[in-house]
Amino acid sequence: GAGVSQSPSNKVTEKGKDVELRCDPISGHTALYWYRQRLGQGLEFLIYFQGNSAPDKSGLPSDRFSAERTGESVSTLTIQRTQQEDSAVYLCASSPMGLAGANVLTFGAGSRLTVL
C-alpha cells in the first residue's frame, strides 16, 4: 500500500484479556518500529526490527509484551493479560533502511487500545 497500515484502529478490551495489534509497513522498508503514546505523554520506544538482525527489544515494558515480524513484512505486537495502564495509542513506523543518516520514519495512524 501507499503507507503504513495498522489494525485495528480502535480496540476496547477487558482487563486480563490478550490483544494483538498488527502493522503492515511500506513495501521494501526493512526497518520497523513500535512506539507507545499514552494520553498526555510522549512517544515511548517499544521495539525495533531491522532486516534479519535480532530485534532491539529494550523498550518492552514487561514480559507481557512481545512482537514478531515475518521477514520484512507484517509485524504483530501482542499484549498478554492486559492491564489498565496498557491503555494507549500504539504507533508503528517503518523506514527504508537502518543506515544512519539514511532513513526517515513513516508512521501509521495508530491503534488505540482501551483496557477497561
Added chain:
Amino acid sequence: AQRVTQPEKLLSVFKGAPVELKCNYSYSGSPELFWYVQYSRQRLQLLLRHISRESIKGFTADLNKGETSFHLKKPFAQEEDSAMYYCALRPLSNTGKLIFGQGTTLQVKP
C-alpha cells in the same frame, strides 16, 4: 544513555509572534536530530532533520553541539502551525532506534 528533553509541555503564542520550541539531548557521540510534527487528526510526520539544513514551512533548527540543543524556530507563527512537535535523536554510530522527547504542544492563537 541517550535522552531527549523537551522542557515545555505547552507553548502558546499569538499569530505573528516568534516561536522557539526547545530540545536538549544527552549523547556523548555524534547524533542525528529530527523534528517530527503531528497535526490534529493526522499522522506523525517528519518536519525536518539537521543533516538537511533546510527550512520547512518557515521552521529551522540548528544543531548546537556545545549546548547539546536542537531548538526549533520560526520567526512568525501561523495558526496552522498549531500541533504537537517531537524532537528525536538517533546516534550516528549505530543503526538503532530513534529516541523521542516528550513532545511540546504549540498553540497559535489568532
